[in-house]
Amino acid sequence: MRVLQYRAEFDATVTFRAGGGLHAQRFRLDVPHADPTESELSALFVAACRLHDVDAVAVADVRVFAEPHLGTHPADPRTRWVELSHVISAGLVTYPGLPAPEITPHLTREASRDVYAPGTEFAIDRLTMVGNTGTYLDSPFHRYGDGSDLAGLPLERLADLPAVVVRTAGSGVRGVGVDALENLTVAGHAVLLHTGGDVHWATPEYAVDAPFLTAAGAQWLADHGAALVGIDSVNIDDITPDAAGTRPAHTLLLAAGIPVVEHLTGLENLPPAGARFTAAPPRVAGFGTFPVRAYASVPAIEPHDHLRSGGWLPTSGG
Structure with missing residues (x-):
């Protein structure tokens, strides 16, 4: 099975606090999901390009698409x-002041023998706990x-x-x-x-x-x-x-x-x-x-760098 990843293609306009700016057309980079926000794209763009002293980033003409993952597949034996x-266990306190989990039987294996066919048995247990466990x-x-x-x-x-x-x-x-x-x-x-x-x-x-x-x-x-x-x-x-x-x-x-x-x-x-x-x-x-x-x-081997950029049109400075 081929694993898909998401990429975004967009135009970006950057202005710097010290003056000047730059413009990128059809810039492409990996995004973590299929519906990235403008702020997520802006942050990813700044990080990918290692920009500093950025005042604002505006993105436009965003297109998100899926394509096969280029890195090591999660099922790769080299992973x-x-x-x-x-480990959660009965009586083990996670957070001071909150109750420890309680694990009790709902249906024991012994009792299940009266419910199922001969030779067939199950255990069904009950777990009582707070979410912070x-x-x-x-x-x-x-x-x-x-x-x-x-x-x-x-x-x-x-x-x-x-x-x-x-x-x-x-x-x-x-x-x-x-x-x-x-x-x-x-x-x-x-x-x-x-x-x-x-x-x-x-x-x-x-x-x-x-x-x-x-x-x-x-x-x-x-x-x-x-x-x-x-x-x-x-x-x-x-x-x-x-x-x-x-x-x-x-x-x-x-x-x-x-x-x-x-x-x-x-x-x-x-x-x-x-x-x-x-x-x-x-x-x-x-x-x-x-x-x-x-x-x-x-991965046992270093993953590929998935960043791919389009053309740069610097305006000045930065």
Whole structure:
């Protein structure tokens, strides 16, 4: 089976803060889904061209089309699969103050023998838990009553996203800020914050002075078109008393329609770039947060650079 990817073709006009600008005609680049917004295209364009000091980008004559993926196929035997989720088990607390999951039998194997033909038996179990259990994804509905719920999230925001890993583990830095992000290409990517916070998983220390994403960092990621943001810590926001209950990273990212994945693990097993990330929850209506099986595929060979540009018509400066 051939895997499809989406490309966009468009004209772009750029103006710079210092004066001058440039114009591109029939510029082509990869996009993460079939219906990119103008802001997503602008962010992808700026990142692809490594432009700086940009004042504004206007795009026109946008055409999105699908074509076979040029990189390593997910089923390629050379692909390495990396598990990025914690195991959920009965009684294991994910977030301090929230109840642990309860797993109880609904139909035991022994009881099922009276229901099915001889030699046939099944187990049906009941799982009682809050949505914030294990490694889970926050949809905009988690923060905003009128935001997209789990059922409303498009797969293009959850599956097979190009990933970029931001490493602060071992640095002693708690707040991941713009300085850790500004040299990275994040437009259309799953941005995974490798803070090392997961080393304290399932211990009281997990929630003590845990790493987090700063408000400025969250705003930068929203402004630069990140598709999803994940962290291997207890919360993407600072939960210490000093934060006084504010949640700027959730507020900014979810307002921009960017899903958040918390309680990741194993990010040290991913390269800085080149992996593909997936974290898809079930389609539950009227629900904001749910556990995911988060994982990544890493090709054994470096993926192709899919960027293809059309003609440039510089106007001046920049």
